[in-house]
Amino acid sequence: MPRKRIKPDTVTYGIILDGLFRSGRTVAAWKMFHEMIESGTTVTFSIYAIILGGFCRNNCADEAITLFHKLGAMNVKFNIAIVNTMINAMYKVGRREEAKELFAGILARGLVPNESTYGVMIKNLLKDGAVEDANNVFSSMDKSGIVPSSRLINDIIRLLLEKGEIAKAGYYLSKVDGKSISLEASTTSLMFSLFSRKGKYKEHMKLLPAKYQFFDEL
Numbered sequence: 001m002p003r004k005r006i007k008p009d010t011v012t013y014g015i016i017l018d019g020l021f022r023s024g025r026t027v028a029a030w031k032m033f034h035e036m037i038e039s040g041t042t043v044t045f046s047i048y049a050i051i052l053g054g055f056c057r058n059n060c061a062d063e064a065i066t067l068f069h070k071l072g073a074m075n076v077k078f079n080i081a082i083v084n085t086m087i088n089a090m091y092k093v094g095r096r097e098e099a100k101e102l103f104a105g106i107l108a109r110g111l112v113p114n115e116s117t118y119g120v121m122i123k124n125l126l127k128d129g130a131v132e133d134a135n136n137v138f139s140s141m142d143k144s145g146i147v148p149s150s151r152l153i154n155d156i157i158r159l160l161l162e163k164g165e166i167a168k169a170g171y172y173l174s175k176v177d178g179k180s181i182s183l184e185a186s187t188t189s190l191m192f193s194l195f196s197r198k199g200k201y202k203e204h205m206k207l208l209p210a211k212y213q214f215f216d217e218l
Contacts, residue, residue: 010042014050021054029054049082061089065098080111084120091124099124115141119152126159131168150181157187161194166204174209 008016013036020029033051037043048071055064068086071078078086083106090099103121106113118141125134138156141148153172160169176183191212194201205213 007039008036008041010044010047013041014044014047017047017050017054021050021058024058026055026058026060045076045079048076049079052082053085056085056089056092061093064089065093065095078109078111080106080114080117083109083111084114084116087117088120088124091120091127096124096128113141113144113146115146115149115152118146119148119155122152123155123159126156126163129163131160131163131165135168147180148175150184153181154184154187157183158190161190161201164201166201166207170208170212173212 013032017029017032017036020026020032029051033047036047048067052064052068055061055067065086068078068082083102087099087102090096090102099121103113103117106117118137121137122134122141125131125137134156138148153175157169157172160166160172175181193199195205195208195212196202
């Protein structure tokens with residue numbers, strides 16, 4: 001009996017596309033996407049999410065941003081996870097103003113920022129040296145009732161310490177309670193290297209909360 005060629009459906013294309021992107025085969029994935037369109041198969045939001053995320057994971061942020069804008073012009077509705085991904089992608093390629101505009105327009109899209117949204121903005125602002133802006137975003141998150149994760153607090157502390165913003169890092173260290181928020185090993189290691197007797201910032205250790213003013217004894 002001759003074998004019949006089974007036409008892939010949306011789910012099948014999604015599985016294949018995801019696999020191609022995860023293996024770094026972006027060109028093959030893009031070709032497969034066009035094949036999907038030409039076949040008349042329904043392209044769902046989940047397919048767009050796979051493509052946008054796949055481009056971003058494979059250092060094709062500009063391609064992802066271009067597609068994101070095209071889909072937006074077609075009135076495709078995105079969820080907050082995709083918006084978070086795109087904000088990070090925009091920062092990755094230096095399109096900061098676009099990222100800020102996208103963040104500022106989240107509510108207008110009918111979406112609600114989550115902890116990941118705020119985290120993406122805060123960390124990218126800190127990497128850019130925009131410490132006050134990052135603090136303002138953190139304050140906005142706090143006012144919205146979103147509780148920062150231990151991972152986010154540690155990320156913020158490390159970024160501030162690396163920037164030499166000791167007093168501001170001390171503010172976030174004061175939030176470490178050993179329960180819901182604990183210091184990660186990498187954060188402790190960085191503090192040791194910066195505040196021990198031979199550390200770069202040993203003279204500034206007094207700017208830290210009292211319970212952390214012991215590194216120069218090590």
